[in-house]
Amino acid sequence: MISNKKQVLFLGAGRMAQAIISGLINDSSFHIMVTNNGDEKRLRYVQDTFNVEVIESWREEMESTDIIVLALPPEGHDSILKELAEFVDQQLIITVAAGIGPAYLEERLPNGTPVAWVMPNTAAQVGKSTTLFANGSYMTAEHETWLQAMLQQVGTYEQVTEQQVHHLTPITGSAPAFVYKMAESLIRSAEESGITEQQAQNLVSSMLEGAAAMLQTGQKPSYLTDQVATPGGVTAAGLEVLDESGLDQMLQRAIAACHERAKH
Ligand SMILES: NC(=O)C1=CN([C@@H]2O[C@H](COP(=O)(O)OP(=O)(O)OC[C@H]3O[C@@H](n4cnc5c(N)ncnc54)[C@H](OP(=O)(O)O)[C@@H]3O)[C@@H](O)[C@H]2O)C=CC1
Numbered sequence: 001m002i003s004n005k006k007q008v009l010f011l012g013a014g015r016m017a018q019a020i021i022s023g024l025i026n027d028s029s030f031h032i033m034v035t036n037n038g039d040e041k042r043l044r045y046v047q048d049t050f051n052v053e054v055i056e057s058w059r060e061e062m063e064s065t066d067i068i069v070l071a072l073p074p075e076g077h078d079s080i081l082k083e084l085a086e087f088v089d090q091q092l093i094i095t096v097a098a099g100i101g102p103a104y105l106e107e108r109l110p111n112g113t114p115v116a117w118v119m120p121n122t123a124a125q126v127g128k129s130t131t132l133f134a135n136g137s138y139m140t141a142e143h144e145t146w147l148q149a150m151l152q153q154v155g156t157y158e159q160v161t162e163q164q165v166h167h168l169t170p171i172t173g174s175a176p177a178f179v180y181k182m183a184e185s186l187i188r189s190a191e192e193s194g195i196t197e198q199q200a201q202n203l204v205s206s207m208l209e210g211a212a213a214m215l216q217t218g219q220k221p222s223y224l225t226d227q228v229a230t231p232g233g234v235t236a237a238g239l240e241v242l243d244e245s246g247l248d249q250m251l252q253r254a255i256a257a258c259h260e261r262a263k264h
C-alpha cells in the first residue's frame, strides 16, 4: 500500500530535533524518520519516546523522502550539504541552524532545490515555540503548506526575511535561556524563605506567565514597570540596582555576542 503521508527525515536527534518531533507526532499526515551522527543510545531514546522510525543510513531513504530537516550544528552543514547535493531531487530542505539561511543552502544545493530556514525555540516541546522562518526562492505553494502544517504543531510562527531571522535569532531562539537564568536566580532567592524548590519554581513561573500576559495586552514595558514600582517603594530600590549594574547594556552585549557567534 502506498502511504499518502509526507515522509519527513530528521538529520540530527538532539534537543531541537526532539522538541520539534514531540509536536510533529501529533499530526498523523507526517511519517517521521530520524538519524544522527552515531550516538545510538540517543537514537533509541528518540525511537522509544516518540515512537518514530530510526534509520541507519539516510542516503537509502532519500528517494522516498519529501522533507529533510537539518537539526544538526551549523558547523556540520557544509559537509552534509555537499553529500546531500548528490542525492536531492526536489525534496524540501529545512534547516533550523543558527546562521544558516536560505542563501547558504541554495548556494550548496542543486539549482531549483526548495529550501527554508526555520528558527524555533525549545518551547516547541510544549507546543509554545515562537518560530520565525524564511523561505528560499524555489518553494512552491505545496511546500509552503507542508512547512506551515509542521510549524503549527510546535507553536506560533511568522514568516520574515532571511536578514530578519539572522537579526532575531538571539531574541526568539536564545533569549529563553536568558529568562531561565533570571528564573534560576529568583528561585534560589525564593527558596531562602523556607518554601520548597518546587514551590519556588511554581511561584516564579506563574509570575513570569502573568508578566508575559501583561506584555501581551500591548502595554509598554516601561509603563508596566512604572505600574509595579510604587514611588519610593521597594521595587524602585531594586530597579535602581539593576540600572546601576547595567542590565540593559549587559543584555545588548549578550545579543551582540550571539550575533558574533552565528557568523560562519
Ligand atoms: N537548542 C535550541 O534551543 C535551538 C537550536 N537550534 C539549532 O538546532 C541545531 C541543533 O542544536 P541542538 O539540538 O541544540 O544540538 P544537540 O547537540 O542537542 O544535537 C545535535 C544533533 O546533531 C547530530 N549531528 C551532528 N552532526 C551530524 C551529522 N553530520 N549528521 C547527522 N546528525 C548530526 C547529533 O548527533 P548525535 O546524536 O550522534 O550526537 C545530535 O543528534 C543547531 O544548528 C542549532 O543552531 C535552533 C534553535 C533553537
Ligand SMILES: O=C(O)[C@@H]1CCC=N1
Pocket: 098, 169, 173, 174
Ligand atoms: O545556542 C544555539 O546556538 C541555538 C540557536 C538558538 C538557540 N540555540
